[in-house]
Amino acid sequence: MKVLVTGGSGFIGQYCLAQLNAKGYEVHAVSSVPRPSTSAVQWHHASLLDAAQTKALVRGVKPSHLLHLAWYTKHGRYWTAPENLNWVQGSLGLVREFTEAGGERLVTAGTCAEYEWSHGICREDATPLFPATLYGTYKHALQLMLHSWCKQVGLPGAWGRVFSLYGPGENPQRLVAYVINALLRREVATCGNAGLIRDYSHAEDVASAFVSLLESKLEGPVNIGSGESATLHDIVEKIAGKLDGSELVKFRVPSSNTEPELLLPDITRLVSTGWKRKFDLDSGLDDTINWWREQAGLPRV
Numbered sequence: 001m002k003v004l005v006t007g008g009s010g011f012i013g014q015y016c017l018a019q020l021n022a023k024g025y026e027v028h029a030v031s032s033v034p035r036p037s038t039s040a041v042q043w044h045h046a047s048l049l050d051a052a053q054t055k056a057l058v059r060g061v062k063p064s065h066l067l068h069l070a071w072y073t074k075h076g077r078y079w080t081a082p083e084n085l086n087w088v089q090g091s092l093g094l095v096r097e098f099t100e101a102g103g104e105r106l107v108t109a110g111t112c113a114e115y116e117w118s119h120g121i122c123r124e125d126a127t128p129l130f131p132a133t134l135y136g137t138y139k140h141a142l143q144l145m146l147h148s149w150c151k152q153v154g155l156p157g158a159w160g161r162v163f164s165l166y167g168p169g170e171n172p173q174r175l176v177a178y179v180i181n182a183l184l185r186r187e188v189a190t191c192g193n194a195g196l197i198r199d200y201s202h203a204e205d206v207a208s209a210f211v212s213l214l215e216s217k218l219e220g221p222v223n224i225g226s227g228e229s230a231t232l233h234d235i236v237e238k239i240a241g242k243l244d245g246s247e248l249v250k251f252r253v254p255s256s257n258t259e260p261e262l263l264l265p266d267i268t269r270l271v272s273t274g275w276k277r278k279f280d281l282d283s284g285l286d287d288t289i290n291w292w293r294e295q296a297g298l299p300r301v
Contacts, residue, residue: 002026007069015207049090058097084138106157114140120262124221163225167203168291183245192254194233199225202284205277212275223265
């Protein structure tokens with residue numbers, strides 16, 4: 001298997017590269033910033049939003065498998081950013097070049113934001129797809145177009161819909177990383193929406209789910225989650241207990257709440273590939289806390 005990974009330097013992608021290399025695959029990754037190749041990963045410098053660069057990349061690598069994770073992900077902006085449209089266009093061009101170069105299997109990253117959130121537990125074959133955000137709308141639009149393309153040209157492909165996640169290297173403004181860092185500094189961590197029920201997955205487990213999809217013959221949308229749910233209140237309190245910082249956690253009542261109380265994935269399809277998670281929430285938070293402790297120059301516990 002010769003795999004081309006887009007978004008390989010990202011939160012999920014870095015784990016995918018390591019896992020694919022550990023399995024002995026020939027791993028290629030693309031970045032808009034020049035990166036040195038290693039014995040584990042051959043890096044290519046190209047912009048996937050430039051058709052000519054994309055064509056040259058794919059024709060040069062000639063991958064048998066494509067794991068497409070790249071997208072516009074700037075925290076706080078990606079929900080409404082016009083760049084979402086650019087990535088629909090760039091993704092379509094990439095997949096066309098991959099197909100014409102003889103590609104054998106495609107796996108692409110989708111999102112839980114494609115679903116109509118009022119249904120609570122999301123099932124690929126039953127839950128309505130009615131995105132509430134620009135990000136979810138464009139991701140879903142791409143999924144529909146790729147489904148039609150793959151069916152027309154006979155390209156096997158899966159679409160992994162990611163739910164909530166956390167782990168080492170996460171943006172420090174996101175919930176788990178924010179709370180950990182605040183408590184490590186002995187600062188107050190102010191959190192809202194405490195009653196929301198979510199499925200939080202460690203990024204390494206999300207990566208292994210994508211690798212499992214790449215190795216499987218499963219086609220179409222597949223939910224990616226841990227199978228374990230918890231309220232945001234319980235997650236934050238669990239972190240606080242591990243860092244002896246319960247007195248530093250403050251919960252506020254949000255002025256408005258447009259998020260669904262319950263948003264969970266049914267992961268039956270994912271489990272059918274033989275995938276198993278490495279981390280439960282407790283061990284995953286330990287791993288994440290220790291990583292942030294190291295970044296702060298503190299000893300692991």
